[in-house]
Amino acid sequence: MADKQEIYDVTIIGGGPVGLFTAFYCGLRELKTKVVEFLPKPGGKVSMFFPEKIIRDIGGIPGIAGAQLIEQLKEQAATFDPDFVFNQRITGFKRLDDGTIELTAATGETHYTRTVILACGMGTLEVNELNHHDASAYAGKNLRYTAEKLAEFQGKHVVISGGGDSAVDWANELEPLAASVTILHRREEFGGLESAVTKMKQSSVRVLAPYSLQHISGNGDIIESITAVHTETGAQEVIEIDELIINHGFTIDLGPIKEWGLDTEDGRIKADRHMRTNLPGVFVAGDAASYESKLKLIAGGFTEGPTAVNSAKAYLDPHAEKMAMYSTHHKKLVVQ
Template sequence: MSESLELYDVTIIGGGPAGMYAAFYSGMRDLKTKLIEAKDELGGRMLIYPEKMIWDVGGTGPILCRNLIEQLKQQALTFDPTVVLGQQIVGQERLEDGTILLTSSTGEKHWTRTVIMAIGYGILEMAKLDIEGADRFEVSNLHYTVQELEPFRGKRVLISGGGDSAVDWANELEPIAASVCVVHRREQFGGHERNVVRMKQSSVQIHVPYTVRQLHSSDGCAINQVSICHEESGDTLRVDVDAVIVNHGMRYNFGAIRDWGIDMGEWTANVSDKLETNVPGIFAAGDFVDYSSKVRLIAGTFTDAVLATNSAKLYMDPEAPKVAYVSSHNERFKEKNRALGVIDEDH
């Protein structure tokens, strides 16, 4: 490896909550850190629902998701890691000296001693409405994500879907929209039970088992009516709308990462309780991993990040402390505490 090329201790692939917290904790462990995110901003899957309220992060909440993302970003940058945006990592090669060479889809190269995979379910793609010509309404009133609630105030909103996102948006929009109609192809909803009950007890109109069959536009620019069809009888209804939100889930794609030799199931990597993959020097965290005590909450990704980072540190230096000193006793925070006007009790 040329001396002009920068070598990092740990390179984190993925800028969601697991990746951002790993960048922070890696700084606590005094590791030279790089964080690479395929999209042009940090946040991961949380970027899909910026207006949702998050209640289940310890010591924080309730908090708007976009505000939590911002706090995680600021925390991730505490120790000045190198952050690379807009690069999808596809290649991984072990060099003779043990260094790992990562390559992006556009040819950029990154050299690192260890890797933490925090890639969630891979590259996310919204499942689009399978109706010819639907894409032309994406610039007007056909939505696959909800970035803000206010544009829907006083509108007649139709939501197609029955999972967590569809149920959550129905509940969030019901107080401000003129009307909310939910169309789902099954009798049962897949959202959290409490949220489903709340939706059913509200003014939300529910059509099950129905699917969206046709979009109608009087001017060719925006949808003003939607035809929905009963899955069993074939009966069709027309619903007047001002906006359509489609929540048919996500399509996930790991791409070339499946060729890295990592022991993976359909959606997750199998890791040890120390968040080690079967490939030496490659660790993982967040939604990408599965192990016996895995907790699938945002809060759980933070623990994953800590475990993966500790394992990366010990992989490089088996004699290092097994964990970082807590922030109240960690030397890396002394200068930062003084900058905040905090008196150092040791002096």
């Protein structure tokens, strides 16, 4: 059947930041490339949850909003015209007699490829919703699970429940805009970069830790106040609010990919320093990858993607150069 459909050199599963940059690098290596994304558009969780978050840990870019970064990565990826497929979750993996890999989507479509690069993050993402009997009634009103449009919080009293990097970043982004920002965290220690936590604690953000969100009160249309409880003493405080942001993490699942026979560790796919998995012709990059000294930043994924591509190129052609020429030398990129 493989001979009846186009066979790609590389199929990238995942169209987030790492998948997009990996597609660009595939073009530098002159590999025919397809990107398959579960969501209806590229960008992954950056597009879904952090379009206005300012990203500051990519070399050479002092700061860039998530949505802008994705737009630039899309433009860059389009340089070599890879094919994109959206709204498809790859579930099946089969190696045919001639070595071609057949990928099957949950919708039944099939894709044929000589190699696969998994840039799927840690799989599908589902927000951990607030465990409160009235939460669903206020979701989408002034109970939110992301701060997509910062301007909507202008002049408002905002409470953030959570202590991870996203909660800290949102507190810092909203502090200049909102009338007040209060953050509740069940532990005294916050996640995220040390500099971001320090900035938050030195700003006007009110930090309540260790506190947890115990109760929400509203009029049936919007939440009017929340009750915070000290996790050690049990002391309670009622706080009037305009907006409540819940950042209690995500449920992340590799799903059917776990059944392919890949070696995994703590929900991630084991890789060597060449981004090779235990399956021949299958490579990994970005949040999905697990190896010693892993750098859990987009910038780290921007190195892992090209490394995976170079390994795929070597798998397809053992005599190929170990890496691409510098982009400044590529005929398609040289300014005439």
